[in-house]
Amino acid sequence: DTEVTQTPKHLVMGMTNKKSLKCEQHMGHRAMYWYKQKAKKPPELMFVYSYEKLSINESVPSRFSPECPNSSLLNLHLHALQPEDSALYLCASSQDNDRSYGYTFGSGTRLTVV
Amino acid sequence: RKEVEQDPGPFNVPEGATVAFNCTYSNSASQSFFWYRQDCRKEPKLLMSVYSSGNEDGRFTAQLNRASQYISLLIRDSKLSDSATYLCVVIFSNDYKLSFGAGTTVTVRA
Numbered sequence: 001d002t003e004v005t006q007t008p009k010h011l012v013m014g015m016t017n018k019k020s021l022k023c024e025q026h027m028g029h030r031a032m033y034w035y036k037q038k039a040k041k042p043p044e045l046m047f048v049y050s051y052e053k054l055s056i057n058e059s060v061p062s063r064f065s066p067e068c069p070n071s072s073l074l075n076l077h078l079h080a081l082q083p084e085d086s087a088l089y090l091c092a093s094s095q096d097n098d099r100s101y102g103y104t105f106g107s108g109t110r111l112t113v114v
Numbered sequence: 115r116k117e118v119e120q121d122p123g124p125f126n127v128p129e130g131a132t133v134a135f136n137c138t139y140s141n142s143a144s145q146s147f148f149w150y151r152q153d154c155r156k157e158p159k160l161l162m163s164v165y166s167s168g169n170e171d172g173r174f175t176a177q178l179n180r181a182s183q184y185i186s187l188l189i190r191d192s193k194l195s196d197s198a199t200y201l202c203v204v205i206f207s208n209d210y211k212l213s214f215g216a217g218t219t220v221t222v223r224a
Contacts, residue, residue, distance in 0.1 A: 042201060042214035043158065056211070090157055092212075100146045102203075103212060105157040 003027075006091050006106035014114055015081060021109045023074040023091030030096035032074040033103065034066060037088045049074060050096055081113045117141060120202050120215035127192055127222055134188040135218045137202030146205040147178055147185050151198045152217065158201055161187075192222045 004025045013019050023032065031050045035043035048056035049068040057066075063085075065077040074091055091106040120137045127133045139147075147164035162169065164176040164185050175188040189196055202215035 042216055043212075045211055048211075088155075088157075100163065100205075102146075102148045102150075102160045102163060105159070107157045110155075 004091055004093055004104050004106035006089075006109050008109055009107065010110050010112075012112045012114060013078065013081065015083070017081075018077070018079045020078065021076040021089055021091075021111075023076075023106055024072055025093045025104070025106075026072055027093065027104065028071075028095075029093035029104075030071060031094045032068065033092040033094075034064075034074070034076050035090040035092060035105075037090055037108075043090055047076075078111075081111075083113050086112045116216075117206075117213045118202055118204050118215040120218050122216055122218060124219040124221055127220070129192055129194060129222055129224055131192050131222075132188065132190050133192055133220060134186060135200070135220075136184050136186045137215050137218075138182075138184045139202075139204045139213070140183070141204070141206050141213075142180075142183065143207045144183075144204045145207040147176075148203040148205075149174075149176055149185075149187050150201040150203055152201055153198050161200070189220070192220075194222050194224060196220060197222045 007022045034046040037043040045058050046060045047066045052068045063080050067075040088108045090108045092103040094103045118139050149161040150158040151161045152158045162171050164178045168177045173190045177186045199217040199219050201217045204213045
């Protein structure tokens with residue numbers, strides 16, 4: 001299994017809603033990431049988990065809350081989002097001790113906040 | 115100055131043509147280098163890693179020039195299916211962050 005699976009693929013939510021994005025990988029990767037990508041821009045790093053511990057938070061607003069329940073799963077909890085948070089949210093994973101093989105991205109969740 | 119800079123293009127080339135473009139990086143402690151391909155509304159997919167000795171994968175050739183701090187990608191015999199945005203990605207030493215260039219758009223026309 002060489003895939004990163006993200007659900008849902010599309011999500012429309014209101015500004016008062018609470019929703020969660022899910023990401024799963026079974027490649028034995030111990031580093032997992034959340035990225036945000038706006039149209040015609042490169043992905044921007046949000047969070048890094050290494051061995052299920054949060055190691056990097058790129059000053060992301062608290063309305064985004066990551067969670068890593070185990071080594072295969074990564075969640076992103078969303079609450080009170082703003083329309084400008086609409087974007088493609090990408091999960092990625094990598095071998096923690098050797099990043100020379102690059103990162104594998106999931107197909108993303110396209111989020112629209114209304 | 116951005117950490118990773120790319121010529122945004124677009125490069126509009128006919129089928130069968132050769133197209134090449136570069137990416138410069140500012141941090142000399144950069145450790146790993148990659149080219150990713152991203153199709154419209156899809157996720158980035160690893161095209162190839164870039165090694166110091168240069169490497170080739172079919173019609174794609176990647177080069178790394180550490181002295182001048184740039185990497186390059188050359189596509190030979192372009193196919194319509196090569197139309198995409200090509201993202202230059204750099205990992206700095208001891209860092210988890212992927213530093214992305216803004217992407218180079220390539221359009222191959224029939």
